[in-house]
Amino acid sequence: MSANTPEVEQKRGFRIPIPFWAQVLLGLVVGLILGWVARTYDVSWLATTLDKVGGIFVQLLKLAVAPLVFFAILVSITNLRKVNNAARLATRTLLWFMITSLIAVVIGLAIGLLTNPGNGSDLTPADGAKPDHAGSWLDFLTGIIPTDIITPFTELNVLQIVFMAVVAGIAILKIGTKAQPILNLSESVLELLQKALWWVILLAPIGSAGLIGNAIVQYGWDLLGNYATFTIDIYVGCALVLFGVYPLLLATVAKLNPLQFFKGAWPAIQLAFVSRSSVGTMPVTQQSAIRLGVPKDYASFAVPFGATTKMDGCAAIYPAISAIFVAQIFDVQMGIKEYLLIAFVSVIGSAATAGLTGATVMLTLTLSTLGLPMEGVGLLLAIDPILDMMRTATNVAGQALVPVIVSAREKILDRTKYDNAKASGFDDDIEVYEHTKTDQAEPVTAAA
Template sequence: MTATAPPGSIASSGAPVSEPWYRQLYFWVLTAIGCGVLTGWLWPRTGIALEPVGTTFVSAVKMLITPIVFLTIVAGIGGVDSLRRVGRVGLKSLVYFQVGTLVALAVGLAAVNLFQPGAGVHVHPGDLHLSGDAARYVKDGAHQSWWDFLTGLVPSSVVGAFADGNILQVIFFAVLFGVALKSVGAVGAPIVEGVNRLSAVVFKILRYIMLAAPVGAFGAMAFTVGKYGISTLAGLGRLIGLFYGTSLFFVVVVLGGVLALIKVNVFRLLRYLREEFLIVLGTSSSESALPRLVAKLEGLGVRRDIVGLTVPTGYSFNLDGSSIYLSLATLYIAQATDTELTLTRQLGLLAVMILTSKGSGGVTGAGFIALAATLSTVGTVPAAGVMLIFGIDKFMSECRALTTLAGNGVATLVVARWERALDVARVDRVLRSGVPEPVEAPGR
């Protein structure tokens, strides 16, 4: 008997299977990004005026993030045969996230020490004045402690966690709900079935929203180029180039090496996720591709409980792109302000950044808040130095989001292999063809 695809699978998410290239989403998103760049460059006022187009699309996707995270986790836990397995998957995911964060931070530190992008800038800290959003982010970061990501786990209100879009708090409640649902046995079975049915509806809504992805990508890219201008890239081109180059190295060499150990080709995986990468590139938000990433990984044959726990949790604890950015930006500011940092102090910064990189998931200006929190905690690098990179942060946010998306996709495959629940032959077959195979129903 052939099982039907469960909610959240490729079939229910609306991803293309066998359509010609000119009808596939990635083609239209890529075209929209190109048109957005030209519009912002040639008609900057028009590009700036298109900001609501991009932000509205991102808001529409984010509207579904918390319910999808909740439903995916609950369905994943409800579908396993043992709560012990849930705990094992969660623990393995957190271990991998910590190792991944440490490696990403170390790669960033090594790159900035090797290429010295801030050398020769010679900015006096007293000449830097905080203003606008940068001042607000630094203020938020100064009041953020390294333990905030722990105390922020528990929401004061369940409804408030969903309303605020706090993924970390939604994950906490979803895990509690899923464990309790599994613990009550047969009494909870109808609720699990209801969760699966509700997931089908939510993913259908997502399919409708994703039809507007090219429009959203066009508006977001036109606004970015129109407001900040391509010339903005020239002034800090070395730092931007180093960040993109380091992130590419991390994805291809570090993550590629990890995938090679489990006999998965990184380039085929990147091609398989091309639509998700283009959506992230156009919107500068890794969250906008979260639901589709869940569906694509299930299409590779990864078990639903592993996907349901690893992917949402990774969006708070496995921010590889933000980790590389954090180490690069911190040492760039130190170099630009002629702040001497010995190897011992850099290792101390690394220890602090492991914690502060976890403390701002789901918060507006998360990268800047984490950066300011790091500088405020250590005190050796002037926090006002964030003004040196504030103007180009928008151009760097795309790279942060793209790297984070790749990192969470790899993390899920690694945890699945660690659990001995990954059919490598099926993964290779799907990646070669680009056509996801039907997902077996839970319990089959």
């Protein structure tokens, strides 16, 4: 069904004629101004309000994370039954996740080694503090399997939730028709969660004002002084991947026009920048992939899978530059072995980030693997919210990119849809989502 039906056109008449991206930008500007006012003139009630507004927005996003991840992964696994050569598509998807992560971590290492972000900073080891819990490979490996089915949801252990969802999805496939009622219920619950999440996402302009305003109140502009090179490194690294590597892969590997990709994926990228949550952005990312011509059944597998495991910003660029930064602050020498370990951790351990705001788990995992002081985590916590916006935007762009590349190479991409992808607004995404979620999917066949 076309999104441009009379009913849709009628609904548009009741909407605020301000594009969603403009609403988000306005929210950021208002937040900057209010944060500056609250900090400069010590307006405590305004500072508290900004803190609460931003906190509630993030809390609403997190509220849906656990059940959304579980049912999205479960349903995506079962959707593979509608895809011919599903194992091939899944393998190719994972392979491209790893390839792009490796490219991203190499860029991060190169930037860190060229700029020496820790040198010239006034920070000292005394400014750091150990986190309450430091991640390790033992924690990562043993932590995949939950001790019960309740704790992962109450403690928001996304990695364990993904494990249970994969097991449940495979079990449903094995059981067959007898498990159809459970699958029907899961699909209904997933649509309910996605609908509720759309409502939360519509609050992004207000939430962004609170988040950026609170960051200014808490840290001010002086904070950027000691982290200037480090902050620039993260943003430049993410920008190189987002606007350099991704377009190059689209043009050379997939033989696609990169500009069309950004037109189709921009709503997801801009929302990721504001929300700082790959999982919270997942419905928009999935719709972006479908709009770009990725078959719906494949997109419903690849995007949720990527939202919990594909993190080029948080799990590749960030830990690479951060490790060099911490090593320089603590005067620890690193060599080829350590750089190879960083690459290994980034490619294999990215699931530890789990699509939530922040990348502390991945950072602690990287530092512990390299034997670097864990106090380095404390050095980076203050600046983290500012960095996380660009990191998450890069994450989400990569989560939309890989399904497009795989679909193009497997000759299942609808190139007409891709070539006609528009730079639609977020409101248009809601309309498309409402209509396409009930469409009958065509069988998907990967090229042999």
